[in-house]
Amino acid sequence: MPQELTLWIDPDGTLHSFDDLAAAGITDPAKKKRVSHILPATPGKRLFFRCLRQLGGEHGIIADWTRRWAGPWQVILIKTGATYCHPNRSECVRWEKAQLLAHPELA
Numbered sequence: 001m002p003q004e005l006t007l008w009i010d011p012d013g014t015l016h017s018f019d020d021l022a023a024a025g026i027t028d029p030a031k032k033k034r035v036s037h038i039l040p041a042t043p044g045k046r047l048f049f050r051c052l053r054q055l056g057g058e059h060g061i062i063a064d065w066t067r068r069w070a071g072p073w074q075v076i077l078i079k080t081g082a083t084y085c086h087p088n089r090s091e092c093v094r095w096e097k098a099q100l101l102a103h104p105e106l107a
Helices: 043-056 061-067 089-102
Strands: 007-009 015-017 036-040 073-077 083-086
Touching: 036 043, 036 089, 043 061, 073 089, 083 089
Parallel strands: none
Antiparallel strands: 007 015, 036 073, 073 083
16 A cells, blocks of 8 residues: 655755655655654653653664653744643644644744
8 A cells, every 4th residue: 555655845955754754665865854852741751751762762662662651742843942732642743744734944
């Protein structure tokens, strides 16, 4: 079954996507740029999350486990500082994507 991707290209030719391009068969180099942070909203859990991510990185078993934690979660857009908080992490990701599609300059 074909995978649907959301892509956009900057005037300088930089390709952006929310999705894993290599998994979709796109192997040309693409810049990966962090546009937000999605973190636990409670201070204690946020500290533990950051420590684990510092040790384990953005990918792998630890990162997958931390993404499944119960909320609340908070999204912080890096360029504007805009925030959104929700008990469900996937809702935070949905909000982030909606903001980036509505305002491509944030990417």
